[in-house]
Amino acid sequence: MSPEETTTVVVCPASELAPGERVIFEHEGEPIAVFNAAGELFAIEDRCSHDDGPLAEGEWSPAECTVVCPRHGSIFDLRTGKPRTLPAFQPVRVFPVQIIDDNITVEV
Numbered sequence: 639m640s641p642e643e644t645t646t647v648v649v650c651p652a653s654e655l656a657p658g659e660r661v662i663f664e665h666e667g668e669p670i671a672v673f674n675a676a677g678e679l680f681a682i683e684d685r686c687s688h689d690d691g692p693l694a695e696g697e698w699s700p701a702e703c704t705v706v707c708p709r710h711g712s713i714f715d716l717r718t719g720k721p722r723t724l725p726a727f728q729p730v731r732v733f734p735v736q737i738i739d740d741n742i743t744v745e746v
Contacts, residue, residue, distance in 0.1 A: 680716035688726035
């Protein structure tokens with residue numbers, strides 16, 4: 639698949655991801671997390687850019703749209719994937735999220 643090509647992946651029924659919840663799934667070996675922040679959906683790669691550890695299992699704030707890396711405490715913006723604090727300084731990938739036919743989908 640070339641960099642311009644994308645695939646739409648069905649993650650789960652929209653009713654299964656309530657506000658304040660997250661779901662982690664894999665697509666072709668890449669872990670991705672979808673967060674429901676007060677009804678707004680965000681998808682990021684589940685890999686801290688600081689040390690490649692899991693990211694989405696950390697504490698997260700629906701109000702701030704951030705997730706905290708559970709290993710070293712970097713705070714990432716769910717909207718942009720950019721870290722707000724050190725030690726991470728590189729962003730993580732973000733993915734477009736939609737609800738199609740009552741299913742949450744992610745474009746990867």
